[in-house]
Amino acid sequence: RVRLAPSAGAVRLRGRVRLDGAPGSGAVVSCGEASAGCDESGEFALVLPGPGDHTLTFEFERPELDESLSVGVPLEVPNVAEYACDLSIPLARMRGRVIAGDEFPGEIGVRAEGESGDGVGLLWSTAYCDAEGHYELRVVPGRVTVSAGGPPASAWAEAARTVVVASGQELEGIDLTLSRGARIHGRALLESGQPAAGAQLWGSSSDRRTS
Secondary structure, three states: OOOOOOOOOOEEEEEEEEEOOEEOOOOEEEEOOEEEEOOOOOEEEEEEOOOEEEEEEEEEEEHHHOEEEEEEEEEEEOOOOEEEEEEEEOOEEEEEEEEEOEOOOOOOEEEEEEEOOOOOEEEEEEEEOOOOOEEEEEEOOEEEEEEEEOOOOOOEEOEEEEEEEOOOOEEOOOOEEOEEOOOOOOOOEOOOOOEOOOOOOOOEOOOOOEO
C-alpha cells in the first residue's frame, strides 16, 4: 500500500464521531476529495488541504432498514500540522405514514432535509415505507422538511411538510397524503415536423413540482 505525503500546508485531521451517543462505526467521512471510513469506535483520519473552515460530511447506513443518513458538520481547523477533534451528532426520530387512498402505489421513498441552529446540516435522510405506508427516519434536531412521492414515472404527486424537532425527541404522526395526479399523452415533434425520437420531457406545476 502506497501512502502519499501531504502537500505543504496540509493538515492531518484525526477525530472520533459519535452518533446519538453511540460510536459512529462504519460511517464514511469526507471533506472535498478526501474520504475515509470510521472504525468500530468511530475514529477516522483525513488529510485536509489546509487550515480554515471546512465541512465534514458523515454518511451512515442501516441496510437492514433500507435507511441512509448524511450529515454535514462545520469544523474550523487551525494552522497546525495535525489536529484532533471529537464530534457528537445528536439525533431525533420521526415516524408517520404515507397515505394514498385505497390504492397504495407500491414502493414509496421518504426523504428529510434540514439544519440545526448550530450549523449542523441534515443533507438527507431517506427510508422506505412498509407495505402499509409506515416509515421511520433519523434526523438532525432543528427545522426539518420531510417529503414522499410515488415511484418514478407514476401519477402520484409529491407531498411534503415541515416540522421542528428537538434533540432526542421521537415525533409521531408525521403523516403525508399523496394526491393522484394525471397522465398527459402526446407526441413530440421537431421544428421540421419529424418525430423527436429519444427526447426527454419535463412538466412543471404552479407549485414547482416537476416530473
